[in-house]
Amino acid sequence: MNDTVADLSSNVELTDDQALALAECRDLSRLMHAAAARRDVAHGDIVSYSRKVFVPLTQLCRDVCHYCTFAQAPAQDKPPYLTIDAVLEIARAGQAAQCKEVLFTLGDKPELRYPAARRALQRLGHETTLSYLAEAANAVLTETGLLPHVNPGCMTVLDLAALRRVSIDSVSPGGRIMDRPTRCRPPGWRRSAWPASAVFRSRPGS
Numbered sequence: 001m002n003d004t005v006a007d008l009s010s011n012v013e014l015t016d017d018q019a020l021a022l023a024e025c026r027d028l029s030r031l032m033h034a035a036a037a038r039r040d041v042a043h044g045d046i047v048s049y050s051r052k053v054f055v056p057l058t059q060l061c062r063d064v065c066h067y068c069t070f071a072q073a074p075a076q077d078k079p080p081y082l083t084i085d086a087v088l089e090i091a092r093a094g095q096a097a098q099c100k101e102v103l104f105t106l107g108d109k110p111e112l113r114y115p116a117a118r119r120a121l122q123r124l125g126h127e128t129t130l131s132y133l134a135e136a137a138n139a140v141l142t143e144t145g146l147l148p149h150v151n152p153g154c155m156t157v158l159d160l161a162a163l164r165r166v167s168i169d170s171v172s173p174g175g176r177i178m179d180r181p182t183r184c185r186p187p188g189w190r191r192s193a194w195p196a197s198a199v200f201r202s203r204p205g206s
C-alpha cells in the first residue's frame with residue numbers, strides 16, 4: 001500500500017490493482033497529500049471552468065423528490081415552458097456576460113403527469129419535453145454559437161442520440177437511482193415518498 005501511495009505522488013500510471021488498493025488506505029492525510037501532488041504534476045495551478053447561463057426550460061416535473069427546490073406545480077400565471085424566443089433572450093444575455101455554455105435545467109417528463117404540460121407541448125408542436133428540448137438546444141447552437149448543455153433526467157437511447165446532436169453533454173453525472181433497475185432500489189422504494197436525506201442528484205432540475 002505504501003508504495004502505491006508513493007507512486008500516486010509521482011504521476012506514474014497506476015495499474016487497476018494499484019488503483020483499487022488505494023481504497024484500502026487508512027492514512028487519509030497521506031493519501032490526500034499524494035493525490036494533491038499528482039494533481040499538481042499534471043495540472044499545475046490552473047483551474048478551469050466553463051462560464052454558463054442557466055435556462056429553466058420548464059419547472060414542471062413528473063417526480064416528487066422531497067429535497068427538490070426546483071420543481072413547481074403548474075400555475076395559471078406562468079407558462080409551462082419557456083418559448084424559443086425566451087430561451088434565446090436568456091442565452092444572448094449570457095453571451096453578453098461572456099458565457100460559453102447554456103445549461104438547460106428542467107423537470108423529468110412533466111407531460112406524463114400534467115395535462116397543462118401536454119397542452120403546452122402540443123401548442124409548441126411537440127409530443128415530449130425532450131423533443132422540445134432538442135429544438136431549444138438546436139436554436140441556441142445555431143443562433144448564438146453557445147454550447148448547449150442539457151440536464152433532462154431519464155432518457156432512452158433514442159433521446160440520447162437526438163440530444164447529442166445538439167448539445168455537448170446529454171448525461172447528468174447525478175444519476176437517478178429511482179429509475180435504475182429494481183435491484184438498485186432500496187426495499188420499500190416509492191418515488192413520491194423519497195426521503196429528503198436521500199440525495200442522489202447534485203443539481204436541481206438534473
Ligand code: SF4
Nearest residue numbers: 061063065068071205
Ligand atoms: S430533483 Fe429533478 S426529478 Fe426530482 S422533483 Fe426536482 S426536478 Fe424533478
